[in-house]
Amino acid sequence: MYVIGLDIGGANLKSADSDGAARSIAFELWKTPELLQTALQELLTSYQRPDLIAVTMTGELADCFQTKADGVDHILTAVEQAVPGVPVLVWQTGAEFLPPDIAREFPLLAAAANWHALATWLGRMIPDQHGLLIDIGSTTTDLIPLQQGLPVTEGVTDVERLLSGELVYTGGRRTPLAMLENRVPLRGQSCPLAAEYFATTADLYVLLEELPESPEDIDTADGRPATRANAFARIARSVCCDITELSEEEAIEIAVWLAARQQAQITEALDQVLSRMDHVPETVLISGSSVFLAKKIVQSHPLLAQAKVTNVAEIFDRSISDSACAFAVARLAAERVRFSTEVEQPD
Amino acid sequence: MYVIGLDIGGANLKSADSDGAARSIAFELWKTPELLQTALQELLTSYQRPDLIAVTMTGELADCFQTKADGVDHILTAVEQAVPGVPVLVWQTGAEFLPPDIAREFPLLAAAANWHALATWLGRMIPDQHGLLIDIGSTTTDLIPLQQGLPVTEGVTDVERLLSGELVYTGGRRTPLAMLENRVPLRGQSCPLAAEYFATTADLYVLLEELPESPEDIDTADGRPATRANAFARIARSVCCDITELSEEEAIEIAVWLAARQQAQITEALDQVLSRMDHVPETVLISGSSVFLAKKIVQSHPLLAQAKVTNVAEIFDRSISDSACAFAVARLAAERVRFSTEVEQPD
Numbered sequence: 038m039y040v041i042g043l044d045i046g047g048a049n050l051k052s053a054d055s056d057g058a059a060r061s062i063a064f065e066l067w068k069t070p071e072l073l074q075t076a077l078q079e080l081l082t083s084y085q086r087p088d089l090i091a092v093t094m095t096g097e098l099a100d101c102f103q104t105k106a107d108g109v110d111h112i113l114t115a116v117e118q119a120v121p122g123v124p125v126l127v128w129q130t131g132a133e134f135l136p137p138d139i140a141r142e143f144p145l146l147a148a149a150a151n152w153h154a155l156a157t158w159l160g161r162m163i164p165d166q167h168g169l170l171i172d173i174g175s176t177t178t179d180l181i182p183l184q185q186g187l188p189v190t191e192g193v194t195d196v197e198r199l200l201s202g203e204l205v206y207t208g209g210r211r212t213p214l215a216m217l218e219n220r221v222p223l224r225g226q227s228c229p230l231a232a233e234y235f236a237t238t239a240d241l242y243v244l245l246e247e248l249p250e251s252p253e254d255i256d257t258a259d260g261r262p263a264t265r266a267n268a269f270a271r272i273a274r275s276v277c278c279d280i281t282e283l284s285e286e287e288a289i290e291i292a293v294w295l296a297a298r299q300q301a302q303i304t305e306a307l308d309q310v311l312s313r314m315d316h317v318p319e320t321v322l323i324s325g326s327s328v329f330l331a332k333k334i335v336q337s338h339p340l341l342a343q344a345k346v347t348n349v350a351e352i353f354d355r356s357i358s359d360s361a362c363a364f365a366v367a368r369l370a371a372e373r374v375r376f377s378t379e380v381e382q383p384d
Numbered sequence: 385m386y387v388i389g390l391d392i393g394g395a396n397l398k399s400a401d402s403d404g405a406a407r408s409i410a411f412e413l414w415k416t417p418e419l420l421q422t423a424l425q426e427l428l429t430s431y432q433r434p435d436l437i438a439v440t441m442t443g444e445l446a447d448c449f450q451t452k453a454d455g456v457d458h459i460l461t462a463v464e465q466a467v468p469g470v471p472v473l474v475w476q477t478g479a480e481f482l483p484p485d486i487a488r489e490f491p492l493l494a495a496a497a498n499w500h501a502l503a504t505w506l507g508r509m510i511p512d513q514h515g516l517l518i519d520i521g522s523t524t525t526d527l528i529p530l531q532q533g534l535p536v537t538e539g540v541t542d543v544e545r546l547l548s549g550e551l552v553y554t555g556g557r558r559t560p561l562a563m564l565e566n567r568v569p570l571r572g573q574s575c576p577l578a579a580e581y582f583a584t585t586a587d588l589y590v591l592l593e594e595l596p597e598s599p600e601d602i603d604t605a606d607g608r609p610a611t612r613a614n615a616f617a618r619i620a621r622s623v624c625c626d627i628t629e630l631s632e633e634e635a636i637e638i639a640v641w642l643a644a645r646q647q648a649q650i651t652e653a654l655d656q657v658l659s660r661m662d663h664v665p666e667t668v669l670i671s672g673s674s675v676f677l678a679k680k681i682v683q684s685h686p687l688l689a690q691a692k693v694t695n696v697a698e699i700f701d702r703s704i705s706d707s708a709c710a711f712a713v714a715r716l717a718a719e720r721v722r723f724s725t726e727v728e729q730p731d
Binding site for chain 1: 445447448450451452453492496523541542543546547551552553554559560562563564565566570571573575576577578579580581582605606617618621623624625626627628629630
C-alpha cells in the first residue's frame, strides 16, 4: 500500500509519502484557485503513482471560496482530477477517513482538520501519558492536549479553537507585524504601527538573529530577500521610516518588544489550555516550521519547564517535519487501510 | 495660468485643475511602479495641456521603493515624463513649492506632504481663528491644528506625526480589521481575529448601514462587491467562520464593537493633539472620503461639540473633496506663481 499524504493550505501545498519522502511548494491558493489541480500535478511528479491519496486541508478558508463547503469541494475536485483513478480519502476531526463525497456532505468536519491528523499521529508516541502538542507554523499555532495518545480538545472548528485558546492565529514567519500589535515603543514613546502589510514576524527573528538569513527566500512583505538588512528596512517602514530615519538599535528595540509580545500571546493561550487539563503534561511535543519559538516558550513556562520536551523535527527528517501534517495523514491512511483490508479478508 | 494638481498615493492617483475639475483613478503603485507614467498620462487625458503641474505625494512610502528618496525620485521622474516640457513644482512641508531637482535633494520634505498642502489651503478659510482640520481618508486620519490660517503641527515626517497623534494610521474603508484590533467580543468571550487580510473597515460601516452599498466597488479584501451580504461574509471570515457558522446578529455585534474601537483610537489621538493647543478650536474643518466618521467623532467629543463644524465636502463639489489635496496644490500653485510673476514684473 503506497500512500501519498497531502496537506493543502492557503499558501503552501505539502506532500509526503508513507515512506517519508516529503516535498512542499508555495502556492497562493486564494489568488489562483483554478490552478490548484496543475500545481498538485507538479507537486506529485516526483512520486510514483500511489495506491491511495490521503488528504487534509486548511485552504478551504481562503477567501476565493464563498463558503467552506465550496472550498472543500473545490480542493477535493482538484485532488481527484490531479490523479484520476486513484482513490482519495479525507481526514476528519471525527478521527476517521472518509471518501470525498461524504466529506463534501460534512464540510465542517474536513475543514481545517490538519491539526487533528497531526495530533492523532504524534499522540501515539505517548500512549500512556498526559501530553501536549505545541505546533508553531508560519502563520498559526496549535496547542493540543493529548490523553492516552489522543487529542482531547475543547474546540473542533476554527472559531471554537480560537475561543478555547487551542488555535492562536500567530506564527513565526508570515504574521504581519501590525496584526500582532498596533503600537510599539519608540524614542521613549508609544508609536502606532502603519496599518499596512510592510513587515512580518520573520523580519523580527531574522533581525534578532534567531532565524538565519535566507537570501533565496523572497516570500516576504516586499518581495525582497529574507536578509538582515532587508528585515531592518521592512521594520523601519512599519513605523513609516526608511533606513535613513531609524537606527538599527531602534529597530532592534522594536523587534525585541514585538517578539516578547508574540511569545506572551502564545503563553496566555497556553495558560488557557493548561487550566482545563486535569494534569500537568508530562511530555510536550513541539513541532512546526517555527519550532524555535515553541522551544523558548516551553523553557520559560513555570509549569512546563519540568516536562520532557520532544522536538518532532529532531526525530524525523527536516523535510518531513515541515510537511508533518501530510506525513501524518499518509501514515494514518497506510495503517488504517491495511488494517481494514486485514479485517475484511476473512469475509 | 492653468495648473493641474496631482496627489500621488500608494493606492490612488488623484488630480484636479485649478478650476476644480477633479478626477481620480485606483492605481496599485507598490505592485507596478513602472506603469506610473502611463497611468498618469491616462489620468491627464481629460484635461487640456497645463502651464504647470503641482505635485504632492504619499506614494514614496510604498515598499516597491528601497528608500523614500528613491520613491520621490521615481514619482517625480514619472510626472516629468508624463507631460514633457511642462514645468513641475513640488509641495514641501516647509510650506513652499520647489522644482523637482531641489525636491530630490531634500526628499523627506516632499515625502508625505499632502496633508500639509491641504491644511495650508483650507486654513485660509479661518485666518483669524484657532482651528482644527480632521481629515479621515480610506486608510489614514490627519489631525492638524491651525493657527492664523496656518498648520502648526508638532510632527513633520510621518513617524513624528504618528508619535504626536497628528497622523492616525486608520481610515474608514481600507484598514484591515486585524490591524485595527486583534480581539473581538463573540459569544460572551473574547475571540482573536485571524491575522489575515479578510475584511476591512468599509465592511463594518456597510454592514452597519453607515456607508451605502456599492455593488460596482470591488476594491475589497476578497475582490467581491461592497454589498452588505458580502460585508457580512468577510467579517465572518475574520473569525474563521463562513455565513453558515456566524449569525448576522453576531457579525453586527463585532462590527459595532470594532467601529467603537476605531472611533476611540481616533479620539485618543485627538485628545493628544488638543492637549498641546493653547485654545479650544473655534472651528473644526472636517474632510476626506470618510468624513462621516469625522462628523461622529466631533459630535461626541466634549470639547469640540460646541465648535463650528465645516464639512469641506459640503462647500466643494464631491469630486473635489475626494481629490482635495490635488485641488489644494493646484490652487496654491496658481496663486503663488501668479504672485511671484507680479512681484517680478517691476524688475
